[in-house]
Amino acid sequence: MSPAETVHVPLDGGRAYDILVGRGLLAGIGPRVAELGARAVAVVSDTTVAGLYGEAVLGSLREAGLRAGLVTVAPGEGSKSYATLAAVCDGLLAERIERRDLVLALGGGVVGDLAGFAAAILRRGVRFVQAPTSLLAQVDSSVGGKTGINSPHGKNLVGAFHQPVLVLADTATLDSLTPREMRAGYAEVAKYGLIDDPAFFAWCEARFGEIFAGGPARETAVAACCRAKAGVVVRDEREDGERALLNLGHTFAHALERLTNYDSARLVHGEAVAIGLALAFRFSARLGLCPGQEAGRVANHLALAGLPTTLRAVPGGCGDADSLLDAMRQDKKVRDGALTFILARGIGRSFIAPGIDPGEVRAFLADELERDPRS
Amino acid sequence: MSPAETVHVPLDGGRAYDILVGRGLLAGIGPRVAELGARAVAVVSDTTVAGLYGEAVLGSLREAGLRAGLVTVAPGEGSKSYATLAAVCDGLLAERIERRDLVLALGGGVVGDLAGFAAAILRRGVRFVQAPTSLLAQVDSSVGGKTGINSPHGKNLVGAFHQPVLVLADTATLDSLTPREMRAGYAEVAKYGLIDDPAFFAWCEARFGEIFAGGPARETAVAACCRAKAGVVVRDEREDGERALLNLGHTFAHALERLTNYDSARLVHGEAVAIGLALAFRFSARLGLCPGQEAGRVANHLALAGLPTTLRAVPGGCGDADSLLDAMRQDKKVRDGALTFILARGIGRSFIAPGIDPGEVRAFLADELERDPRS
Structure with missing residues (x-):
């Protein structure tokens, strides 16, 4: 075939x-x-x-x-x-x-x-x-x-x-796949649009139902994601630069997975990524980098696809702001103790942000821990 | 310094x-x-x-x-x-x-x-x-x-x-180092001469006492070995060819280490290599590739340095010919089931010998298991 x-x-x-x-x-x-x-x-x-x-x-x-x-x-x-x-x-x-x-x-x-x-x-x-x-x-x-x-x-x-x-x-x-597994994978599909392809994100907003159902949009989406990732990998195989963009949402996600002991009954990787993507955009908005309505559009689409988008959506909780920050420090993207995040100026406009002040992150996380899980 | x-x-x-x-x-x-x-x-x-x-x-x-x-x-x-x-x-x-x-x-x-x-x-x-x-x-x-x-x-x-x-x-x-550790390392020193440098082997025969005692011959020997190995590694880093020569004696040695459960009380790597070197030369002689007196000269020098050179010198024994052969088959140098050995046409004249008949190896090992450990 x-x-x-x-x-x-x-x-x-x-x-x-x-x-x-x-x-x-x-x-x-x-x-x-x-x-x-x-x-x-x-x-x-x-x-x-x-x-x-x-x-x-x-x-x-x-x-x-x-x-x-x-x-x-x-x-x-x-x-x-x-x-x-x-x-x-x-x-x-x-x-x-x-x-x-x-x-x-x-x-x-x-x-x-x-x-x-x-x-x-x-x-x-x-x-x-x-x-x-x-x-x-x-x-x-x-x-x-x-x-x-x-x-x-x-x-x-x-x-x-x-x-x-x-x-x-x-x-x-x-x-x-179970619907939950399908949704979890979909978080990574949406991510490619958020990184640098606003047209693909808009296409996803319109067609994601077909990807889930198994229409031809599924092969189109899988191939589009592979093509995007392959391009990045060829240009920066060992993540000396650009490849780090693929980690959009992942510094938060890895910390959440760690704090839930990699227990997939509570949180699977894609769900952690969905929360991480929403957090990356809200953190970008808080820092004045990205319009608040763009961050809202990201969270809305992920929620429409059935994905969690807040810290309080993690079953059993995920610790306090300090535990989250500590868990993030163990990320491979730590360099000389400072935190590197992937942030965004808007949908499809992500960039590598080194040297982020841990105090800013802690304050953001503390506020996020108060956020209504349905918001 | x-x-x-x-x-x-x-x-x-x-x-x-x-x-x-x-x-x-x-x-x-x-x-x-x-x-x-x-x-x-x-x-x-x-x-x-x-x-x-x-x-x-x-x-x-x-x-x-x-x-x-x-x-x-x-x-x-x-x-x-x-x-x-x-x-x-x-x-x-x-x-x-x-x-x-x-x-x-x-x-x-x-x-x-x-x-x-x-x-x-x-x-x-x-x-x-x-x-x-x-x-x-x-x-x-x-x-x-x-x-x-x-x-x-x-x-x-x-x-x-x-x-x-x-x-x-x-x-x-x-x-x-203990004398035993020093001797074990010396097996690898002698190996470089045996691979492709008969003059270095002759120099070792004359000067090995100084290497052990800590005279200037020690630095000369260490640097000579590093130079020899570095040359091979630069030409064939991933062992697609020539680098395999550095495994002279090692197919036997790895099998012996495996059969003694990597128990250093019984056998350390260098002792296994010494036996392996002696076996590689005697096997070469048996196949008519190498003069018997060259094989004898190899074993004599290793024995003079206090190293074992026979299967029966392994404390506690090393199993029968079939166990040895089985252990050798697990070596990384197995390709499509056939055995590859490093053999020699004389001191300093080693070569890669693929496709060695397992029956020949078994017969050789059976005879070696009868050999007086002091011979």
């Missing part, structure tokens, strides 16, 4: 790769992986996704003449841990994955980050393919080569830059 | 670095590290080495204006584990090491491999300095960027290529 859309990621050093986007692509994954020249493939997945697509994927790989095995982990952010990383590495070794073989990450962002990191460090690096099955993974985490796990000190603090050799985004897999 | 010898490693992409070799260099480590432009340094060491040099190194770093902290691990190969890696990463985060800061590995090969790997994956990569304090680390593991830990499936099966930004080899630290 031909993909509806192909996004090429022209990285140097022989590391260019394609992102294929289309409905039903998983059924034909075997021949596409076989073209990459491996002898064996280890599929890494979580038990939920493996139950849905594992047999079909293994069958397609084997039909294409590849030796294929399966390594599974528990679903959820808790698997981005040192212990699960060790179990995956040992699982890949038990599958006798050699330097020329492949790891295939089949699942959402957790599986992709974890399997990609395991591939990066197994025998000091083997190739890997991303087959993202969540909206969040298809539009964000599967593209760009950031892999990693969480530490008790914070999210994604241990990891590697390791680019996939192929990304295959089967949009039919999104039909099996 | 100026180093007696400086070896430059001209890697591309801004990754060139210097190896400084000299007696007493640790006392001046602070200013040299400060020149690298970090704000904070975390020293990773084992409790033994930290007890000997920790305060002096921390003092020198702090005098040079750097924030410096210490992360210690237990001595011994057992620390090259998933659990210790996690503890070191969390220790570095507790020291608030940021992307521009530095990790300093102070210790032998275990500390260097472990701390280097932790630096490679902390925040997806921070810079690190090697201050090797064992002969083995000074001549081998601190140079070239291979970092990693062991898996229950085998040695160094999980890791990263991550080059140091400076190597500082203080040869005075070797005075505190």
Whole structure:
């Protein structure tokens, strides 16, 4: 089956790769992986996704003449841990994955980050393919080569830059997501508009229902996000500059995830990002950088998509302003102790703001903690 | 204090670095590290080495204006584990090491491999300095960027290529090594002669006593080994070809270490390498590639330096030929199931031998298991 859309990621050093986007692509994954020249493939997945697509994927790989095995982990952010990383590495070794073989990450962002990191460090690096099955993974985490796990000190603090050799985004897999998972992924879709593409944000406002329902707008949106992200990654692979814009909303989001102990029953990444996006715009407005009505438009659209947009919307709470500030300090974007935020002058007009005064942030957070969760 | 010898490693992409070799260099480590432009340094060491040099190194770093902290691990190969890696990463985060800061590995090969790997994956990569304090680390593991830990499936099966930004080899630290540790490191010194430098091997035969005793031959030998290794690494950083020659003796050695459960009471890496070197030459002789008297000369010199050269010299034994062969198959140098060995046509005439018949290896090992350990 031909993909509806192909996004090429022209990285140097022989590391260019394609992102294929289309409905039903998983059924034909075997021949596409076989073209990459491996002898064996280890599929890494979580038990939920493996139950849905594992047999079909293994069958397609084997039909294409590849030796294929399966390594599974528990679903959820808790698997981005040192212990699960060790179990995956040992699982890949038990599958006798050699330097020329492949790891295939089949699942959402957790599986992709974890399997990609395991591939990066197994025998000091083997190739890997991303087959993202969540909206969040298809539009964000599967593209760009950031892999990693969480530490008790914070999210994604241990990891590697390791680019996939192929990304295959089967949009039919999104039909099996819960509404909550779909909404969470949608926060990252909206983010691309907010960063630098006001027309895309306006298109999202008009068409987001179709993305959720599975009309052709879904492939258009996934490909648009991949194209936006790929462009940034090619220009700034290691986040020395521009790539940091992709973290719009994420300094807040990572702190919230940390303070809720990465407990997905309370908060998943995309929900944290939605709150973070709303906060980034309101903080920008408070600093006089962005019109207040733009911040309101952002929060309204996210709320319309069913996403939380306030600190008090976090089930079980998220601590006080000082705990939030402390959690933010552990972010990788800390440099010499000062806080760097991604702020905005309006929708589609984000920028990197280094050296933000922690006192300003604390005062903002204290006010936000008073805000009505329905506002 | 100026180093007696400086070896430059001209890697591309801004990754060139210097190896400084000299007696007493640790006392001046602070200013040299400060020149690298970090704000904070975390020293990773084992409790033994930290007890000997920790305060002096921390003092020198702090005098040079750097924030410096210490992360210690237990001595011994057992620390090259998933659990210790996690503890070191969390220790570095507790020291608030940021992307521009530095990790300093102070210790032998275990500390260097472990701390280097932790630096490679902390925040997806921070810079690190090697201050090797064992002969083995000074001549081998601190140079070239291979970092990693062991898996229950085998040695160094999980890791990263991550080059140091400076190597500082203080040869005075070797005075505190036990004779056993010194001998173990010496196996790697002799290896460089055996790979491609028969004149250096002959010089070693004449001067090895001075290397052990701490005369000027020690700095000459350390620098010669670093120069040899740096040359190979620059030409073939990722071991697509020539770099594999540095593994002379190591396919056997890794299997022996695995079968003795990485128990350094029984066998340390350098002892395993000594046996591996003797086996590689005797196997070459058996295959008709190398004169038998050259293999004898290799074993004689290693034995004169107090090193083991036979399988039966392994305390507690090392299993039968089949277990040895199985352990070798887990080596990273396995490709499509066939075994690759480094063999030799004589002293200083090693070469990569892919596709070695496992049956030949099994028969050779079975005979070696009968060999008198004193022969």
